[in-house]
Amino acid sequence: MPDVLPGQQRDHLLRAARETMARAYAPYSKFLVGAAILTELGEVFTGCNVENASYGLTMCAERTAIFSAVAHSGADNVRIRAIAVTTPDDVACSPCGACRQVIYEFGSDAVVLFRSHDGWKESRIRDLLPEGFLLL
Ligand code: THU
Numbered sequence: 310m311p312d313v314l315p316g317q318q319r320d321h322l323l324r325a326a327r328e329t330m331a332r333a334y335a336p337y338s339k340f341l342v343g344a345a346i347l348t349e350l351g352e353v354f355t356g357c358n359v360e361n362a363s364y365g366l367t368m369c370a371e372r373t374a375i376f377s378a379v380a381h382s383g384a385d386n387v388r389i390r391a392i393a394v395t396t397p398d399d400v401a402c403s404p405c406g407a408c409r410q411v412i413y414e415f416g417s418d419a420v421v422l423f424r425s426h427d428g429w430k431e432s433r434i435r436d437l438l439p440e441g442f443l444l445l
Pocket of ligand 1: 335338340341342357358359366367368369370371394402403405406408
């Protein structure tokens with residue numbers, strides 16, 4: 310599997326993530342995030358962050374996208390080939406540790422496209438989360 314996403318997939322995922330980012334609910338942090346996943350079956354699912362007055366209940370964009378994919382297609386049909394993460398003005402945002410673990414569960418070979426402090430990056434989830442936890 311190539312380490313770099315084909316340009317068309319990359320553009321499609323970025324567009325989908327940005328579109329959903331516009332619906333982020335982040336009145337507390339004001340930090341809007343969008344995410345889009347491409348599954349091995351070729352389906353695309355998106356998510357945005359959803360915050361709460363009880364701050365710890367906040368859900369990140371990446372996990373919203375993955376949980377939406379499971380809700381729509383069933384876990385057996387969700388193997389993540391790639392996930393893109395976006396922010397307004399392309400501010401740096403690499404997936405948090407909790408999201409890395411959830412990405413790993415649904416696609417241990419997934420490519421993660423995100424904006425780092427050094428520009429756009431495509432990394433394997435295995436490299437972002439060495440020795441991720443698995444029970445199955
Ligand atoms: N957030 C995400 O949605 N994804 C990330 O990868 C990092 C952080 C959200 C959570 C919270 O709503 C806001 O960004 C600030 O932490």
